[in-house]
Amino acid sequence: MTTLISGGHVLSMDPAIGDLPRGDVLVEDGTIAAVAGHGTVDAPGAEVIDASGTIVVPGFVDGHRHVWQSLLRGVAADWSLSDYMLQARALYAGCYDEESAYLGNLLGGLESLSAGITTVVDHCHLQSGPRISDALARGLLDSGVGGVFCYALQNVPVYDGDVDPGEIEDVLTRMPDAWHDTNAARIRDTYFADDRARLRFGVALPEATPYLPGSLVRQLLARADALSPFLVTGHWVDSGPHGVLAELCAEGAWPDRICLSHGNHIEADDLARLAEAGVSLCTTPDIECGMGIGPLAARRFRAAGGAAAIGTDLSNYARADVLQQARLLLQVERSTLAQGSPRPPRSVGYGVRDALALATLDGAEALGLADTIGSLSVGKRADVVLVRPDPLGAQPYTDPAAAVLFTTSPAEIDTVLVAGEVVKRDGVVCRGDLGELQQRIADAAASVRARHHQLPRPEIEQVWAGLFS
Incomplete structure (x- = not known):
């Protein structure tokens, strides 16, 4: 053709x-x-x-998103990060069935294409069971978007019948169950066997990883490596309490291709260590600004010599629009130039093409895909x-x-x-069934909300508060 x-x-x-x-x-x-x-x-x-x-x-690159949350439009608009962790991770995640999982990822993929996003890293932490995993993989594949489907080694509460708060606490705090490894390998071999296809297989680390002792972090990295992923990803907001980040850099123990998300409070020395170790970083401005997570790290990481991407993160907060993220990052970075000075700066310092590169060629580099996407170049x-x-x-x-x-x-x-x-x-x-699909999506979203409404939320919220007190 x-x-x-x-x-x-x-x-x-x-x-x-x-x-x-x-x-x-x-x-x-x-x-x-x-x-x-x-x-x-x-x-x-x-x-x-x-x-x-x-x-x-070139097609735009979204370096970090939880695509399954596309069914929950706007629900996170006034959430803090703590609210998100409770509502999305401990409550809504347990309310998805196969239909809603499939349609959430299908919708998120189609939304991406409509916005010009041709590559998305799906940090998919809705792995509550094998059938859900199949539905998530099929949904993203059927959308036609490219990128990396990152299976999250992370437990998800499942609400069947009576809810035992003690069981929920156990699910949320223990290391990922062993069945995830077998299931992830099955998903890889069933749907992503061709590691040169437009959509590839990756692994996402549990959200608690930066705060675990070094021995447990190394176990998780070994489990991820055993799955032969194209890319490993994980949330990493700060340097962590145990010095693990610096240790992994010193040991050369990071995976060959890993992109960490956020990095807002990672110390300058650790950013330099990560850059030298070949670890990349993805900034998600809407969420990081809107939830007050901290200063954006992409520009600082680039200055340290690292490869940086930009991402949309939460589909339940704002639409998948990488250009919106790049605009916000540009303006935030420019606004910091005036801090501490009564006069505007003589130069804005950070250019339009610098920001646009994060959504194209720089983003591709951060994901290990610069030889394949990110620019209109012969052979790509x-x-x-x-x-x-x-x-x-x-x-x-x-x-x-x-x-x-x-x-x-x-x-x-x-x-x-x-x-x-x-x-x-x-x-x-280009889909002939958009009208029918929109009705299915609306029905699935209503079903998720109904199940969420039926949960004993005060009891679950009490468990959650105890975990973070």
Whole structure:
């Protein structure tokens, strides 16, 4: 299959190619075969996508999200991090059945494509049983999005009949049950056997990992490594109480490819150690700002020599829009320049293209995918987005990068290709069953909320409060 994307303003994110005010991108068998000036690419018989009036960019990279929470739109809008851990992890997670798990991940994947996100790292910590795991994997695969499905080695409460608060406490505090290892291997072999496919297999560490003694952290890393993941991911907000982070760096004991999320309060020396050890970091600005988690770490980590990505994190908080995250990060970083000074700075210091790179090439590098995605470069997978700037709010523009970052929402994402396949065309995701699907999604979301409402929440909340008192 050959496709010619013709006559758009190409923002390649490849330093060797740069911007082409009027350029063509040739796609052959899912791979970028040429990027050149308009009319210079010979492609007889190709399907032609008229890109005139659009900005052609690489597919966006979302380095950290819990995709299953797409069914819980807006429920976390006023939550603190503690509220989230109680409500989403201890309550709502136990209310999902196979249908809601499948549809949550399917919806999250389709939402990604609509927003131009062609690669997402799904930190999937809803592994409450084998059938749920199957549903989650199938949902993300069926959406057509690329990325990494990271099976979380983490226990999830299951509410069948009477609820025993003591049992819930045990589930939430003990090391991941042994069945997870066998189940994760089965999911890998059943759905992600091809480690070069658009969607690959990864492992997510339990949320408590940074606060465990070193011996237990090493056990978890060994269990993850035994599953041969493409990527390991995990939450890591601070340096932790046991010095494990520094020890792992000194020992060279991190997995070959690992991306930690957040890092807001990791000490400067430890950020430098992580960068030197080849560990990458993903910042999620909406959540980290909105829940008061702490200062954003991506720029500091980049300054320390590390590879950084940007992510949307919670689908129950805000929509999956990586450009929104990049905008927020840019403005937060610029606002810090004025702190402690009565005068505005002479330079904003952090540029539009720096922020956009986190959502494209830098993000791909952080995930170990820079040889495959992140820029419009010959030989890379043809993950391509056509942005049609709003005629009143974005045109005429002078800098395509600024137009993409500051004026683009999912509504301006006109066309999306993943591995050369058109998955959104003329502003509409390419699925013929969207009407029926939306009703199924609404029914599944209502079912999850109903089960949540029936839980003995005061008893569970008391258990949770005891864990964090």
